[in-house]
Amino acid sequence: MFTRRQALMGAAAAAMLAAMPPMAAFANETEIAALPREQVALVAPPFVHAHSQVAQGGPKVVEFTMTIEEKPVVIDDEGTVLQGMTFDGSIPGPMMVVHEGDYVELTLVNPGSNSMPHNIDFHAATGALGGGALTLVNPGEQVKLRFKATRTGTFVYHCAPEGPMIPWHVVSGMSGTIMILPRDGLKNEKGEPLTYDKVFYVGENDFYIPRDEDGNFKAYENHGESYADTLEVMKGLVPTHVVFNGAKGALTGDNAMKARVGETVLIVHSQANRDTRPHLIGGHGDYVWEEGKFANPPAKDLETWFIRGGSAGAALYTFLQPGVYAYVNHNLIEAVELGATAHFLVEGDWNDDLMKQVEAPGPIPTH
Amino acid sequence: MPHHLIDALVGAAAALVLPATAAGIAHNVTLASDIAATVEVRTVSLEFPVPGEFLKDAIPAASPVEKVNVGGFRIMKQQVGAAAYALCVSDSACEPADSAGHTGEDVPVTGVNYRDAVAFAEWYSRATGYPWRLPTAEEAAAAAGERFAGDAFSAAADDPANPAVAWLRRYREEAAAKRPADPAIKVRGYYGVNANGIEDFGGNVWEWTSTCYSRTTLAKDGAVESRTDNCGVRVLEGLHRAYMSGFVRDGKSGGCSVGTPPQHLGFRLVRDDSPLAHARLAAVRAWERATGS
Ligand SMILES: [Cu+2]
Numbered sequence: 001m002f003t004r005r006q007a008l009m010g011a012a013a014a015a016m017l018a019a020m021p022p023m024a025a026f027a028n029e030t031e032i033a034a035l036p037r038e039q040v041a042l043v044a045p046p047f048v049h050a051h052s053q054v055a056q057g058g059p060k061v062v063e064f065t066m067t068i069e070e071k072p073v074v075i076d077d078e079g080t081v082l083q084g085m086t087f088d089g090s091i092p093g094p095m096m097v098v099h100e101g102d103y104v105e106l107t108l109v110n111p112g113s114n115s116m117p118h119n120i121d122f123h124a125a126t127g128a129l130g131g132g133a134l135t136l137v138n139p140g141e142q143v144k145l146r147f148k149a150t151r152t153g154t155f156v157y158h159c160a161p162e163g164p165m166i167p168w169h170v171v172s173g174m175s176g177t178i179m180i181l182p183r184d185g186l187k188n189e190k191g192e193p194l195t196y197d198k199v200f201y202v203g204e205n206d207f208y209i210p211r212d213e214d215g216n217f218k219a220y221e222n223h224g225e226s227y228a229d230t231l232e233v234m235k236g237l238v239p240t241h242v243v244f245n246g247a248k249g250a251l252t253g254d255n256a257m258k259a260r261v262g263e264t265v266l267i268v269h270s271q272a273n274r275d276t277r278p279h280l281i282g283g284h285g286d287y288v289w290e291e292g293k294f295a296n297p298p299a300k301d302l303e304t305w306f307i308r309g310g311s312a313g314a315a316l317y318t319f320l321q322p323g324v325y326a327y328v329n330h331n332l333i334e335a336v337e338l339g340a341t342a343h344f345l346v347e348g349d350w351n352d353d354l355m356k357q358v359e360a361p362g363p364i365p366t367h
Numbered sequence: 368m369p370h371h372l373i374d375a376l377v378g379a380a381a382a383l384v385l386p387a388t389a390a391g392i393a394h395n396v397t398l399a400s401d402i403a404a405t406v407e408v409r410t411v412s413l414e415f416p417v418p419g420e421f422l423k424d425a426i427p428a429a430s431p432v433e434k435v436n437v438g439g440f441r442i443m444k445q446q447v448g449a450a451a452y453a454l455c456v457s458d459s460a461c462e463p464a465d466s467a468g469h470t471g472e473d474v475p476v477t478g479v480n481y482r483d484a485v486a487f488a489e490w491y492s493r494a495t496g497y498p499w500r501l502p503t504a505e506e507a508a509a510a511a512g513e514r515f516a517g518d519a520f521s522a523a524a525d526d527p528a529n530p531a532v533a534w535l536r537r538y539r540e541e542a543a544a545k546r547p548a549d550p551a552i553k554v555r556g557y558y559g560v561n562a563n564g565i566e567d568f569g570g571n572v573w574e575w576t577s578t579c580y581s582r583t584t585l586a587k588d589g590a591v592e593s594r595t596d597n598c599g600v601r602v603l604e605g606l607h608r609a610y611m612s613g614f615v616r617d618g619k620s621g622g623c624s625v626g627t628p629p630q631h632l633g634f635r636l637v638r639d640d641s642p643l644a645h646a647r648l649a650a651v652r653a654w655e656r657a658t659g660s
Binding site for chain 2: 077078079252253254256321322323324343345346347348349350352357359360361362363
């Protein structure tokens with residue numbers, strides 16, 4: 001098929017096509033069936049399953065399985081409980097990584113212990129509401145969806161059953177991210193390769209927990225009971241919690257993210273519902289794909305970057321100083337009061353050239 | 368009629384129904400047997416980690432530990448109760464506490480800031496005829512006895528060339544000391560008595576003291592080079608020491624607290640007539656007048 005198309009086109013077009021990854025043209029089932037297959041076990045955020053940054057060999061079919069779990073989740077240090085809905089048990093759902101031209105083959109399991117139908121809409125996929133129209137599964141069912149990774153970047157996936165169920169399922173925790181890397185890896189604005197030593201996936205969620213007459217957060221027996229009250233809070237558009245990794249403080253303390261001076265870290269940040277503005281206090285974004293799409297050159301030296309609700313972005317940063325870094329949503333009210341703060345603990349040598357306290361705090365001299 | 372009020376002040380009555388007319392007669396309560404139970408803390412010699420921030424050789428240093436003699440005062444056996452505090456509020460001498468929904472149970476008052484504690488002490492002094500005041504940090508330590516915690520951080524050596532070593536160490540110690548959240552207000556006495564027979568030290572209510580936050584610069588040999596007091600921020604003792612702005616009522620909102628924030632803010636009072644205590648109090652009042660805080 002590839003050969004025939006080449007024959008129909010001029011030399012310039014052929015050259016352009018040659019620069020594109022293989023399998024850009026449409027393959028049939030026989031061709032897809034002939035591709036190598038790889039099974040990947042997903043890991044809970046902020047970690048990401050092992051993957052190569054530059055693709056090894058040609059396109060393949062990458063198999064993932066996610067089991068939907070409806071379960072109560074504690075979302076702050078006061079013990080506030082969200083009637084949560086999760087992809088594979090975590091909020092956000094795990095991050096998948098494939099390369100452009102690969103096929104994603106997801107088995108989505110909705111165990112009989114759940115109470116509601118769910119599905120998945122991949123923003124990276126083309127057609128059928130991102131797969132949502134082909135994946136609706138009732139409790140006790142599972143479904144298998146295959147889509148081709150045709151565009152590179154970080155993309156949100158989320159549950160999108162129907163009508164008011166859509167935002168409710170999303171703000172109950174049902175969103176995650178897939179990263180589709182260029183086959184030859186990330187590149188700077190000049191097309192030179194960029195690599196990372198570590199990748200962290202920070203999923204941000206806005207939660208809307210109803211309160212009782214005394215102003216205390218209400219707890220519910222089950223999802224159904226929480227629905228009507230929650231919808232009312234949602235419609236006010238003022239979240240009660242804005243958190244990373246599913247709970248206030250989930251990426252702090254013992255669970256703070258760790259790096260060393262000199263290490264390059266890729267931070268993927270998703271928000272399936274609401275705009276956010278990540279900022280690394282005391283650091284920067286060396287290369288930032290705000291919209292998350294690697295076909296566009298990265299912005300450089302950003303102080304804060306903007307992630308549109310319903311998208312995921314990526315920022316690459318090499319740590320230059322040791323210390324405790326706060327990684328926040330730089331609406332600081334959301335960061336401090338509502339929970340959108342994570343920490344990086346960075347070990348290494350201090351660089352006096354970059355910063356030095358010339359004089360420690362002391363009394364103002366009197367003359 | 369005064370008996371309603373007396374019951375409330377003692378905190379013995381489980382549920383308090385206070386006639387509106389009782390509000391104005393608070394100062395009639397003078398019987399020693401009817402006021403909050405106190406425990407005498409005899410003079411003890413303490414190894415006391417001095418509150419505040421210390422810089423040695425321009426880098427943060429652990430609190431120096433001083434040998435201090437404190438004691439000879441009486442302190443409330445229990446934290447001030449919500450019911451007694453409510454009387455002060457109904458007497459228009461105290462601002463309402465920020466805690467809600469604990470009426471009817473014998474719980475400590477929480478959601479109170481330093482100023483609330485001082486206002487209550489003044490009202491309670493008028494109401495009972497005894498001089499009541501907040502304890503100093505040293506007195507709180509002496510009263511807490513074996514439950515005294517002091518600062519949360521170790522005195523491990525840090526690297527003067529790398530400030531991040533101290534930041535990371537403190538962060539890790541904080542994380543290691545992180546306790547499970549304990550947000551529910553407990554009935555007074557829930558955390559038991561210490562060796563002095565005083566209740567609830569080290570529970571989920573941190574206690575205001577009158578001691579001001581300060582920053583001290585130490586020379587290499589440990590001698591004090593300079594010291595700046597900031598009485599806008601006070602020391603609280605509890606599961607670990609905390610520093611909070613005097614207007615803060617919610618422990619979690621932080622103020623300038625170090626370490627895991629306190630769960631709830633409350634207080635208990637010292638009752639004494641010693642001239643020394645009055646002089647200390649007068650010095651603090653003078654500072655407050657001078658700074659208008
Ligand atoms: Cu769903």
